[in-house]
Amino acid sequence: MKALVWHGKNDVRVEQVPDPQILNPRDAIVKVTSTAICGSDLHLLDGFIPTMQAGDILGHEFMGEVMEVGTRNHKLKVGDRVVVPFTIACGSCFFCDRQLWSACDNSNPNARMVEELYGYAGSGLFGYSHMMGGYAGGQAQYVRVPYADVGPMKVPDHLADEQVLFLTDIFPTGYMAAENCNIQPGDIVAVWGCGPVGQMAIASALMLGAEKVVAIDRVPARLRMASRLGHVETINFEEDDVFDRLKQLTAGRGPDSCIEAVGLEAHGATLDAYYDRVKAAAFLATDRPTALRQAIHACRKGGTVSIPGVYGGFLDKMPFGAAFGKGLTFKMGQTHVMKYLKPLLDRIDAGEIDPSFVITHRLPIDQAAEAYKTFRDNKDECIKVVLKPH
Amino acid sequence: MESVTDHPERWATAIGGAALVVWGARKLSQEQNPVGALLATTGAGLIWRSGRTDTRTRLAGPRGTIVEESVAINRAPEELYEFWRSLEMLPIVMPQLTSVELVGHRRSHWTAKGPARWPLEWYADVINDIPNELIAWRSVEGSDLVSAGSVHFESRSAGRGTAVRIKLQYDPPGGKLGAAFAWAFGDEPSQVIREGLRRFKALMETGEIPTTEGQPRGSR
Numbered sequence: 001m002k003a004l005v006w007h008g009k010n011d012v013r014v015e016q017v018p019d020p021q022i023l024n025p026r027d028a029i030v031k032v033t034s035t036a037i038c039g040s041d042l043h044l045l046d047g048f049i050p051t052m053q054a055g056d057i058l059g060h061e062f063m064g065e066v067m068e069v070g071t072r073n074h075k076l077k078v079g080d081r082v083v084v085p086f087t088i089a090c091g092s093c094f095f096c097d098r099q100l101w102s103a104c105d106n107s108n109p110n111a112r113m114v115e116e117l118y119g120y121a122g123s124g125l126f127g128y129s130h131m132m133g134g135y136a137g138g139q140a141q142y143v144r145v146p147y148a149d150v151g152p153m154k155v156p157d158h159l160a161d162e163q164v165l166f167l168t169d170i171f172p173t174g175y176m177a178a179e180n181c182n183i184q185p186g187d188i189v190a191v192w193g194c195g196p197v198g199q200m201a202i203a204s205a206l207m208l209g210a211e212k213v214v215a216i217d218r219v220p221a222r223l224r225m226a227s228r229l230g231h232v233e234t235i236n237f238e239e240d241d242v243f244d245r246l247k248q249l250t251a252g253r254g255p256d257s258c259i260e261a262v263g264l265e266a267h268g269a270t271l272d273a274y275y276d277r278v279k280a281a282a283f284l285a286t287d288r289p290t291a292l293r294q295a296i297h298a299c300r301k302g303g304t305v306s307i308p309g310v311y312g313g314f315l316d317k318m319p320f321g322a323a324f325g326k327g328l329t330f331k332m333g334q335t336h337v338m339k340y341l342k343p344l345l346d347r348i349d350a351g352e353i354d355p356s357f358v359i360t361h362r363l364p365i366d367q368a369a370e371a372y373k374t375f376r377d378n379k380d381e382c383i384k385v386v387l388k389p390h
Numbered sequence: 391m392e393s394v395t396d397h398p399e400r401w402a403t404a405i406g407g408a409a410l411v412v413w414g415a416r417k418l419s420q421e422q423n424p425v426g427a428l429l430a431t432t433g434a435g436l437i438w439r440s441g442r443t444d445t446r447t448r449l450a451g452p453r454g455t456i457v458e459e460s461v462a463i464n465r466a467p468e469e470l471y472e473f474w475r476s477l478e479m480l481p482i483v484m485p486q487l488t489s490v491e492l493v494g495h496r497r498s499h500w501t502a503k504g505p506a507r508w509p510l511e512w513y514a515d516v517i518n519d520i521p522n523e524l525i526a527w528r529s530v531e532g533s534d535l536v537s538a539g540s541v542h543f544e545s546r547s548a549g550r551g552t553a554v555r556i557k558l559q560y561d562p563p564g565g566k567l568g569a570a571f572a573w574a575f576g577d578e579p580s581q582v583i584r585e586g587l588r589r590f591k592a593l594m595e596t597g598e599i600p601t602t603e604g605q606p607r608g609s610r
Contacts, residue, residue: 001606013608015608017608019606020606023603024601026597054608054609054610055608055609055610056607057607072598090595092596093464094464094550097464097549105595106591106595106600107600111588134602146600147596
């Protein structure tokens, strides 16, 4: 089959690889009908995530048709049309029992690697380094899905691939980020990063009753997309001072919640951003937390900083005094996708939201390698790429 | 246990050992040169030594090595006890064991892989058995290899499953068999046991052990 394969920093290629097979009794093989490139895939392209190996198949946002099921998978049938969460979860451990799916105890065969770094390991993920399980991803024609009686959800035929594809990651991720803000009537929510997750967070915050959302980015096309979502003000951080503008927009109080949808490769126009670049380039720190610093600084007293942006290692110069002094709440982590699948499918089905609004590019998988770079370099007003493997 | 990093001479031993293993393994695989096996074995011995305060004490000392690890499993103690009681399932969670076979009510025959697939074998007797709580075993009198182990199951309140505690002691008498046993359980026996418990937990909670062995990958 064809698959998008990682070979090293700035080097991904579409090549022929063997077809996947059932390896465990609860597995399924899914024929991928649509798959997307995630902003977090760019961290892999840019070489920021450790324990990648040449030959790894990428991709964790995908859906398709069940081709084959293992002997102990009694939930799925051949021919079922499913969306597959990017987090892999067993469904029967302490954490899955408590809906903390991305903290699953059993799905990461390389948990030991993460334990060395983090103390305890989260769930396995598709196509996201050996530390995260080393599972082959879904930017491919076929994919093996472990514990396929837990994660995949059947989707109704009257909804198109593009309407439900983002249930696999960015919609639940943006939604959980907004839910974590515990939005109250009258709240103003600021969102750093208007990539696909940021867009989903903005739409979700409005859906959950935010009075206004302030969208922060430097890419005009992304800010334009955000402003079409309704009660949205925008800040281009290359033109305006983010803190001052947020203060103006909130009558001097600061946003009630701040969503940081940028993560470890933040760009910034401030002095600390250049400092971070130098340190990361010299491997003195691993992550560049410019947006997170701003979010902490700007958040109102007693507010919440919600972080869907991905971090991997160590942060430098965090304004922890500000966080403590204002009594902030922090919420973060990989999305517990399974918890949100059904409720968000219902919202799509009811016409409350159509997540396909973020799609700017639709391409055959053969063009995936170029698409990564178009997306990374913000060329051609690219915000979200959907690939068709067949 | 003291860390290897506290002592530069142990670092040197470990690095030297690792270099020998790599060199030896390469010779063996690329040149089919049997000297490679010797080099690799010597190297592994050095790595093993580097982590020990005194190799002699470790290989022949009065108590040998004791390893204790625990894990929380989201299942009732009865189910977990059932799996352990027969002992025959142990190779599933401890790949270092080739087989465990019951040969009597209390007696079992154990085989394990040594270096270069050199088989090790010994007999053990169950010396304590409290249903759903505890199983303990010890290698029989006169074995070349002295080892003992126990596994404890403790039910936790409020739906938090069972705390499983495993304790292993092995007391290699020195010589070939002792060194081979040390090889089989590696330089970090606690890590080996931890990984075994992880597989046991996955098997009990999900009915399978997670793997990516055999999945497709691209060219390297």
